[in-house]
Amino acid sequence: MAVDIEATFDKAIYAMGGVRVTDRAGRAPSFANADYVFDDRRIIAELKCLEDDKVKDPRIVARASEIYRNALDNGGTSAVIYGQRRVTSDIFREPYRTQLHDLYRRPVENVVRKAHTQIAETKQRLGLDGYRGLFLIANQGHTALDPWNVVHLLTEIFIAGAYPEIHHIVFFTVDLKATVAGFPNGASLWLPFIRSGYEQMPASFEKRLRRAWLGQLEAVTGQSQSYVNLPNYDSVISARNLNTPSR
Numbered sequence: 001m002a003v004d005i006e007a008t009f010d011k012a013i014y015a016m017g018g019v020r021v022t023d024r025a026g027r028a029p030s031f032a033n034a035d036y037v038f039d040d041r042r043i044i045a046e047l048k049c050l051e052d053d054k055v056k057d058p059r060i061v062a063r064a065s066e067i068y069r070n071a072l073d074n075g076g077t078s079a080v081i082y083g084q085r086r087v088t089s090d091i092f093r094e095p096y097r098t099q100l101h102d103l104y105r106r107p108v109e110n111v112v113r114k115a116h117t118q119i120a121e122t123k124q125r126l127g128l129d130g131y132r133g134l135f136l137i138a139n140q141g142h143t144a145l146d147p148w149n150v151v152h153l154l155t156e157i158f159i160a161g162a163y164p165e166i167h168h169i170v171f172f173t174v175d176l177k178a179t180v181a182g183f184p185n186g187a188s189l190w191l192p193f194i195r196s197g198y199e200q201m202p203a204s205f206e207k208r209l210r211r212a213w214l215g216q217l218e219a220v221t222g223q224s225q226s227y228v229n230l231p232n233y234d235s236v237i238s239a240r241n242l243n244t245p246s247r
Contacts, residue, residue, distance in 0.1 A: 003174050005049050005138050006035075008220050012212040013038075018045075021122055034115075034122040037131075041205050044122050045134040046115040050108070050145065063103055071096035101152045104145065109157050111137065116163040123165065132167040132199060139173045147189060154193055161197075168201045169193040170209070172227070174217070187226040 010020065018038040025033060036045040071077040076096040092100060112135065119133040139145050145153075150171050158166070173188040192206050214225050 002140075003217065003220060005140060005174060006047060008216050009047055009136070009213060011219075012209070012216045013045075015212050015216070016208055021126070025122075025126065029125075031121045031125045032114075032118045033125075034118040034133075037122075037126075037128070038205075041201065042128075042131045043134050043201060043205070044119050044128060044131045045136055046118050047136040047138065048111045048115055049138045049140050050111065051140045064100060067092075067096055067099050067103070098152075101149055101156070104149065105153055105156065108145075108153050112157055112163060112166070116165050120165045132201060133165045134201065135166045135169045137169065137171050139171065140175060147191070150191065158193075158195060164198075167195055167198045168206070169195075170206070172213075190227040 013020070013036050016038070017040060018036050021033045021035060021037055021044075022029065024037065025031075034044050034046040036047070037043070038045070071092055076093050077091050115135050115137075116133070119135075122128065123131055123133075139150075154169060154171065157163075158169070169192070171189070171191045171193070190210055194200055210227070214227065217225050
């Protein structure tokens with residue numbers, strides 16, 4: 001069943017003692033508002049859901065096919081595709097893998113840019129000086145964003161101090177499951193990113209957030225939810241490695 005991510009996350013936020021910004025600024029704020037505020041942790045959070053599957057966009061299909069053909073002609077891939085298949089970054093060697101990553105960067109960065117504006121305006125208009133920004137990005141339907149593609153894209157987007165009001169990022173999936181050893185029904189991803197050089201949120205807060213979200217998701221679906229991190233990944237914006245599996 002398709003999960004209403006925002007409504008379910010609302011319940012998780014309230015369970016943690018957070019509030020929606022609209023509870024404080026009214027149902028129709030006069031500014032571009034973020035979603036949530038945690039006063040006890042001095043955090044402003046914005047939730048975005050990627051529901052538009054760019055893999056089905058004819059322009060992106062054509063460009064991905066072109067990258068594949070060039071890679072095949074020049075030794076950039078050994079994968080031979082017959083008929084139709086989703087082209088993912090794992091079948092390419094460089095520089096073709098980067099070319100595929102860049103193909104999906106613009107729509108993701110547009111979402112990041114909007115979230116940054118909402119966090120910044122909420123901070124200013126509600127007088128929340130010193131609050132840190134948390135960007136929650138849920139992949140509900142963008143099937144091209146395989147885990148390593150996500151790591152690459154977010155590293156490129158947040159490099160060199162871009163979008164300074166966003167201090168911490170969590171990327172997660174809900175209905176899109178990964179095949180992971182030990183999880184017969186598949187598992188969703190929960191990937192926290194830490195930005196080097198920025199004041200960080202306590203690890204205990206991120207853990208509480210994940211548990212609250214899982215608890216509400218299990219209540220909504222009636223099913224046990226398994227989440228994993230990627231093993232041993234690191235990036236320019238990450239200050240630590242994550243272990244797998246976790247629940």
